[in-house]
Amino acid sequence: MTTIYNRQQYLAATIESILAQTHRDFEYVLWDDGSTDDSLAIAQHYAAQDDRLRVVAAPHQGLAPALKAAIAATTGTYLGWVDSDDLLAPTALAQTAALLDTRPDIGMVYTDYHVINAQGQDQGLSKRCQIPYTKDQLLLDFMTFHFRLLRRSVYDQVGGINPTFERAEDYDLCLRLAEVTPVHHLQQPLYYYRQHASNVTHNQLAMIHWSYQASTQALKRRGLDHKYAIDLHVTSQFSIRRK
Template structure:
């Protein structure tokens, strides 16, 4: 199936949010797309949920794979798609109904742009909007991207640009999208569509919470490699500040009994 846009969802134990993510894709006003869902070895009902929607809509393809981590899962998933444009939706987030229509229109009208990213809204576990995301409010620049990941969500990428930079680096267990954006920034024009077309869900099972130290480690590696590629490693030194935060929460009855 050759379509203009390929959307990718990789999922690992996200049964609580996956259905809503899929439904937000199916609600797009631009309907000519494919949705590839790759399950990365889930042990919950994620595969069952994905297959339920695939039975109802032939634009959806489900792949079940052993757990490899998100970097390799994204590589494997994108390799199975055909669209001229690529978009990634996290399995716990949501797309606004016009996200594809508006970002694809920009790429169609501006052939020199290899990636467009949008503003995003932060939502909680229940889907309540908490406000405009902080990252997308940072002005875009190639140099600023080296320290601030403002090209956060949603992104629509030309496959030609994706191939030019070698795609997602599977060695990155975290910060894969940041590393990809840094490399894209070096070969193509990036546009900021200043309208919130993505809903980023924050909850305690976010990768940024569960893998915080790995996130910092791989972010640092992505920046260091970008400095090397750009010939700036002998002029600039990367300094990383990690601020520890401590919280207290009630102990559950199950945990008290262990």
């Protein structure tokens, strides 16, 4: 599943990475959140060629409400999503689904990922992948980043995406999932996270704020707020160097 808002530059590559999966049995919902560029037309072009793809054209709501609605439009036992500017490795679905198939105790599996730049050039393994997963460490480090495949049953159990989160809605979801199910780290890079100007710069402060909200709420849910508090530090530093 992919939510889309004005991603015409990258969307075709994202869709093609899904269609290249070695695991062929899947449904792929493309939810357009009121794009004003050619994104919807691109999605419809691919859907016309492959009946596993279904396009929903919706009014603009914002990321979290669109994501929640897109998930509600799917029917699969397992849920996974790929951002509309990223890429999925060919075996990502096969490997993550196989783990959930053979390990009924696990509610979510996540993979390592490589960072790519705007042109698609590989920048290497993310440092985030090197952080060992624990339920408690997740309060401070969002290591369960990409790619994630989870059981619909545990998604429903925790109430799904919180549409009031303007950013970090997936971090909030992962914190709640960690409270009800074991999470497995598949230590293979099966996702390519694209960094470019529109997702790196102007969203950072909002991401920090909403991540802080998610962690603070998790402390309260876990009954730890009387012992611990999370301090938020946002710093900036300038330096002068010789040219």
